[in-house]
Amino acid sequence: MSLNAPAHGADKKLLGVLRGERPAVPPVWLMRQAGRYLPEYRELRADKGGFLELVYDSAAAAEVTLQPLRRFGFDGAILFSDILIVPYAMGQSLWFEAGEGPRLAPILAETDLSALTPEWSRFDAVYDTVRRVKAALNPNVTFLGFAGSPWTIATYMVAGQGSKDHGAARRMAYGEPDRFAALIDAIIAATVEYLSGQIATGVEAVQLFDSWSGSLAPIQFERWVIDPNRRIVAALKERHPDIPVIGFPKGAGAKLADYAVQTGVDAVGVDETIDPHWAHGALPAGMPVQGNLDPLALIAGGRAVEEAVDAIRAAFADRPHIFNLGHGILPDTPIAHVEALLSYVRQQGDCS
Numbered sequence: 001m002s003l004n005a006p007a008h009g010a011d012k013k014l015l016g017v018l019r020g021e022r023p024a025v026p027p028v029w030l031m032r033q034a035g036r037y038l039p040e041y042r043e044l045r046a047d048k049g050g051f052l053e054l055v056y057d058s059a060a061a062a063e064v065t066l067q068p069l070r071r072f073g074f075d076g077a078i079l080f081s082d083i084l085i086v087p088y089a090m091g092q093s094l095w096f097e098a099g100e101g102p103r104l105a106p107i108l109a110e111t112d113l114s115a116l117t118p119e120w121s122r123f124d125a126v127y128d129t130v131r132r133v134k135a136a137l138n139p140n141v142t143f144l145g146f147a148g149s150p151w152t153i154a155t156y157m158v159a160g161q162g163s164k165d166h167g168a169a170r171r172m173a174y175g176e177p178d179r180f181a182a183l184i185d186a187i188i189a190a191t192v193e194y195l196s197g198q199i200a201t202g203v204e205a206v207q208l209f210d211s212w213s214g215s216l217a218p219i220q221f222e223r224w225v226i227d228p229n230r231r232i233v234a235a236l237k238e239r240h241p242d243i244p245v246i247g248f249p250k251g252a253g254a255k256l257a258d259y260a261v262q263t264g265v266d267a268v269g270v271d272e273t274i275d276p277h278w279a280h281g282a283l284p285a286g287m288p289v290q291g292n293l294d295p296l297a298l299i300a301g302g303r304a305v306e307e308a309v310d311a312i313r314a315a316f317a318d319r320p321h322i323f324n325l326g327h328g329i330l331p332d333t334p335i336a337h338v339e340a341l342l343s344y345v346r347q348q349g350d351c352s
């Protein structure tokens with residue numbers, strides 16, 4: 001069943017912005033919009049038991065993808081899965097500790113990296129989720145697929161869990177650069193297949209999350225963030241030239257501009273630490289941007305959000321802009337604040 005499908009044609013506003021359009025009101029979606037701040041997600045998650053069980057139950061994962069669309073009418077739907085499905089498909093053990101987050105068997109000095117070979121069937125359930133969402137989605141909504149970028153994936157694969165300074169992966173990158181490069185190459189190969197599979201089954205644009213790119217020194221950033229993302233974008237463009245790629249190098253700071261130009265992404269996600277006026281000046285003219293409300297401002301709500309929205313929209317008024325947070329929505333975000341944000345963005349009209 002389609003959610004409020006229009007009688008004629010489709011107006012995919014978000015996809016239009018990724019292709020360079022500048023509508024009077026920007027399209028809106030929120031990173032991590034399917035998740036723990038929604039009571040209907042928490043309920044379904046409790047029924048399923050584990051997080052991986054939820055990802056591998058395609059009917060349930062499709063339902064979770066659609067939950068925030070029903071409630072808020074976002075312009076984009078993001079596939080419900082996780083960036084760590086790629087290491088899992090590469091053969092690394094993966095489990096989620098209740099209340100703590102992901103755990104993987106860490107990569108140690110003696111780990112044989114050549115044993116990390118993808119088992120492609122581990123992506124099949126995700127592709128099935130894509131097909132189910134595609135069949136049910138309002139045709140005005142743009143369907144986004146995603147993957148983690150190689151550096152961010154490697155931080156989890158090497159440490160075996162999330163970490164504060166990503167020290168284990170940074171040590172390996174300096175200490176064993178050839179071995180680390182082999183790991184990055186293997187992640188690139190798996191990621192290109194995974195995103196191609198999402199595109200083949202129905203997503204209309206993809207986002208590369210480099211959530212931990214901010215922990216790298218400049219030369220390391222070029223080698224482990226810019227170069228791997230560039231290779232993924234080039235491979236995707238060869239196979240699917242019309243599918244836009246959004247790159248999100250969180251924490252890139254002043255390196256955002258080099259990332260935007262050198263990776264070949266179609267659009268960049270801007271995190272909340274970046275001044276949107278600076279970003280507008282530093283990025284190529286006409287390049288679409290996505291962002292960058294502070295997720296903590298959304299928890300506070302009220303005037304703080306309205307002022308931030310005004311400033312972000314004014315800064316990006318002269319370029320294609322997708323309104324989003326600067327990082328994922330946090331579990332304690334009040335639903336009413338998300339509703340208020342959407343109505344504020346949408347009632348503002350053209351602010352240029």
Ligand code: 1CP
Nearest residue numbers: 031032033034035051078080081082083101162209211328
């Ligand atoms: O307990 C639960 O219900 C699990 C919480 C959860 C959810 C809802 C995890 C575990 N993953 C997800 C879904 C998810 N993860 C999505 C799809 C839903 C959506 O966006 O609406 C996406 C795009 C991700 C991406 C993801 N996973 C990133 C990149 C984005 C970001 O926020 O920086 C990262 C770093 C992860 C790893 C991960 N998975 C889950 C957790 C708790 C974490 C973070 C661990 C850490 O902080 O290191």
